[in-house]
Amino acid sequence: MTTLLEVENLSVSFAGPEGAAVSAVDSVSFDIKAGESVALVGESGSGKTVSALSVLQLLPYPHAQYSAGSSIRFDGRELMGASDRVLRELRGDAISMIFQEPMNSLNPLQTIGRQIGESLLLHRGLTEHSARNRCIELLELVAIDDPEHRLDAYPHQLSGGQRQRVMIAMALVNEPRLLIADEPTTALDVTVQAQVLDLLNDLRQHLGMALLLITHDLSIVRKMCERVNVMTSGRIVERGTTEAVFSNPQHEYTQHLLSAKPSGNANIAPEPARLVYDARDVRVWFPVKRGVLRRTVGHVKAVDGVSLQLHAGETVGVVGESGSGKTTLGLAMLRLEQSSGALEFNGTDLQPLSRSQLRPLRAQLQIVFQDPFASLSPRMTIAQIVAEGLDLHQPYPPAEREGRIAAALEEVGLETSTMARFPHEFSGGQRQRIAIARALILQPRLVVLDEPTSALDMSVQAQIIDLLRELQARRSLAYLFISHDLRVVRALSREVIVMKDGKVVEHDTAERIFTRPQSAYTQALIDAALNLKSATGDVVSQ
Numbered sequence: 001m002t003t004l005l006e007v008e009n010l011s012v013s014f015a016g017p018e019g020a021a022v023s024a025v026d027s028v029s030f031d032i033k034a035g036e037s038v039a040l041v042g043e044s045g046s047g048k049t050v051s052a053l054s055v056l057q058l059l060p061y062p063h064a065q066y067s068a069g070s071s072i073r074f075d076g077r078e079l080m081g082a083s084d085r086v087l088r089e090l091r092g093d094a095i096s097m098i099f100q101e102p103m104n105s106l107n108p109l110q111t112i113g114r115q116i117g118e119s120l121l122l123h124r125g126l127t128e129h130s131a132r133n134r135c136i137e138l139l140e141l142v143a144i145d146d147p148e149h150r151l152d153a154y155p156h157q158l159s160g161g162q163r164q165r166v167m168i169a170m171a172l173v174n175e176p177r178l179l180i181a182d183e184p185t186t187a188l189d190v191t192v193q194a195q196v197l198d199l200l201n202d203l204r205q206h207l208g209m210a211l212l213l214i215t216h217d218l219s220i221v222r223k224m225c226e227r228v229n230v231m232t233s234g235r236i237v238e239r240g241t242t243e244a245v246f247s248n249p250q251h252e253y254t255q256h257l258l259s260a261k262p263s264g265n266a267n268i269a270p271e272p273a274r275l276v277y278d279a280r281d282v283r284v285w286f287p288v289k290r291g292v293l294r295r296t297v298g299h300v301k302a303v304d305g306v307s308l309q310l311h312a313g314e315t316v317g318v319v320g321e322s323g324s325g326k327t328t329l330g331l332a333m334l335r336l337e338q339s340s341g342a343l344e345f346n347g348t349d350l351q352p353l354s355r356s357q358l359r360p361l362r363a364q365l366q367i368v369f370q371d372p373f374a375s376l377s378p379r380m381t382i383a384q385i386v387a388e389g390l391d392l393h394q395p396y397p398p399a400e401r402e403g404r405i406a407a408a409l410e411e412v413g414l415e416t417s418t419m420a421r422f423p424h425e426f427s428g429g430q431r432q433r434i435a436i437a438r439a440l441i442l443q444p445r446l447v448v449l450d451e452p453t454s455a456l457d458m459s460v461q462a463q464i465i466d467l468l469r470e471l472q473a474r475r476s477l478a479y480l481f482i483s484h485d486l487r488v489v490r491a492l493s494r495e496v497i498v499m500k501d502g503k504v505v506e507h508d509t510a511e512r513i514f515t516r517p518q519s520a521y522t523q524a525l526i527d528a529a530l531n532l533k534s535a536t537g538d539v540v541s542q
Helices: 048-055 084-090 112-123 128-141 160-172 190-207 218-224 242-247 252-259 326-333 355-362 382-393 398-411 428-440 458-475 486-492 510-515 520-536
Strands: 003-015 021-033 037-041 064-066 071-074 095-098 178-182 210-215 227-232 235-241 275-290 295-311 315-319 340-345 365-368 446-450 478-482 495-500 503-509
Touching: 003 048, 003 210, 021 037, 021 048, 021 210, 021 235, 037 048, 037 218, 048 071, 048 178, 048 210, 095 160, 112 128, 112 160, 128 160, 160 178, 160 190, 178 190, 190 210, 190 218, 190 520, 210 218, 218 242, 227 242, 227 252, 235 242, 235 252, 252 458, 275 326, 275 478, 295 315, 295 326, 295 478, 295 495, 295 503, 315 326, 315 486, 326 446, 326 478, 355 382, 365 428, 382 398, 382 428, 398 428, 428 458, 458 486, 478 486, 486 510, 486 520, 495 510, 495 520, 503 510, 503 520
Parallel strands: 037 210, 037 227, 095 178, 178 210, 315 478, 315 495, 365 446, 446 478
Antiparallel strands: 003 021, 003 064, 003 071, 227 235, 275 295, 275 340, 495 503
């Protein structure tokens, strides 16, 4: 096979405080042959995404600087210092990229169809009609339901998993020779992960497409890649065939990555556990309107008759594929989404309460969102973010206020010296700890955790799960834990609810769900998780 991409002595630095240069990538070299799949693996901050962005020269200039001697050649053509015209010809055509954060990469003002079709119109010169038909085919390939209507949707109208699938469709639209996939399945549930990975493998073999996979999920690497490069602190510390690296890792950092995974058992509160929340027959139906008069012709039943109870000191996990209604259920229980049914918090039904009547209870009902970078204001310091709810619900004198902020940060494992910094200065795991501190500073009784570990490295996932368990035991917190990662759910949850199309298909203890599932759908989820996770010796059920 001919070498398609050659990266030699790549060194990248960024302008730091007072002009000091901060090294992000240091003398990195790797290559990819035509049709080959190669992985860059490492934790957040290791330099893998910076290396990938450098291939398409997407780093901001002059903030990012390349050292002399850095070379990136694609099909024999040098890309370092290439003209904008050359780079435009390659981007989205011969080389395409799937970005990690779909909500930040998709234009909120344009429909999905327009964004996917843009590359077809630019590089292939298709008509609007032909481009639309090709877009429908691509959405079908990446398992988007009702693709013809989804083309007219905007990004905010799709779930996180659906947005990620749209990004994959955009990257594949022109059948590139090299696909750079930066955490392509981070936001996807296990069954869709398996479908997308199989799709990428099929397309790679059918088109002869090379793949550069950027990920922290080692199970995906073993399934997808022939060779692997392990990165930490901007350097490649180990490289080789995937089989050799996984079966006999030489570097201690590689050994650390392979051994890191969420573990332990869910907290069990002493009997009798206090009932914190009782949800009965919860329904969230969104009207479907058609015609000039916008008459309601049907409903999307996002949540359809779900009941559950949450007790102090225990966790109920909610699992299901993207679009199953998991997040909508959590938002409905917090009265952040209009619903019907009984929502009793500490014996008080929340449904008939007005906004003013509900406000005093808000401090006791908190949520940690999936994407901490999106949920933390970039214009506020960490102290301002953590204290925002405190200032609204429980105002304190300045000295005591600062003490409570410091205590909240220390409780989640962050130094008090970080209070004056901004969210962009932290890693993904640190930002999630900040989001947890913001929720816990108000001393809530119930916390809804919406995919709080999905975008985190394996080792950081384990740290966050241990932290959540410790905080729950110390404060007798009730958790509603929403996730597509069955391994994480098992490590934290005593009970598990499995949802599909807005309905509960199975509800039992975590032990019985994972060892003796009754529903074919639950078994399919577990099987999909096993197919991915068994690559690293990890198992979901015994």
